[in-house]
Amino acid sequence: MNEEHSQEDAVTVTGLRYAFDRTGTAVDGLDLTVRSGEVFGLLGPNGAGKTTAIRCVTTLLPVPAGMVRVFGHDVTTDRMAVRRLLGYVPQQLSADGGLTGRENVALFARVFDVPRRERADRVAQALQAVGLAEAADRMASTYSGGMVRRLELAQALVSAPRLLILDEPTIGLDPIARTGVWDHIMAIRAASGMTVLVTTHYMDEADQYCDRVALMHQGRVRALGTPRGLTDDLRARLGGDATPTLEDVFRDVAGSGLDDQGKGGEFRDVRRTRRTASRVG
């Protein structure tokens, strides 16, 4: 990659390692680049290290080894500049059920230093962008799980980030609510040109919405490319009439190690379902 291109990249991760304790390394030499303007999916089973890697990018965790840059800013030495550039929707609940939708977003506008005289408009725009204009003055405790997720999206959008980071944005939602969340993400991205970095267990969503994906397993990227490119490569190798999916690609690159993890290694195991509606209530 030439220097000029790397200047424009939204995220550059080189040799990132992170261990919570001496027994386990959550991220084990991660290299990846998210290009400006793309929707990039970080995929992998429970425990692959996705959330840990994402938290290093957001500056919420330190970078003990390796390097992470966001639009050229080093997350360790230029933390505040990085924070100003990104919006983050964590897996953990970030909406308050005791406030209205509008109040929830206004709180984030204050925290992110949106200028006072712009706040009301920016809050209204963010709510509009996620389809919550009508419900804005209802208590968040009355929202469905999909609406809560869209409210959290509005909270992250109110600071007009160049990079939106979403950790499992559709976990625990029904298929219609999942589609609703993605439709809004894609519309916002089309309108703003913002870069989106998303983690997900759902291979079908990655296939449909991501420009490129990294398949992560045991702390490292095992394959990286467009969903189509990855499945085409596997088809070419398998030959015959095979029509492999992204999940097949993953099983191919992760090998038997995926099944060795037992319950924790299954993509469809959503053991940490967010149950957003009940937790907000």
Ligand SMILES: Nc1ncnc2c1ncn2[C@@H]1O[C@H](COP(=O)(O)OP(=O)(O)OP(=O)(O)O)[C@@H](O)[C@H]1O
């Ligand atoms: N706070 C913590 N303390 C100790 N170990 C942790 C902590 N958070 C995560 N881990 C461990 O680090 C590894 C990677 O976890 P991480 O949450 O990054 O994976 P993930 O791919 O995001 O998984 P999931 O899909 O379940 O969120 C796992 O083995 C996990 O048990």
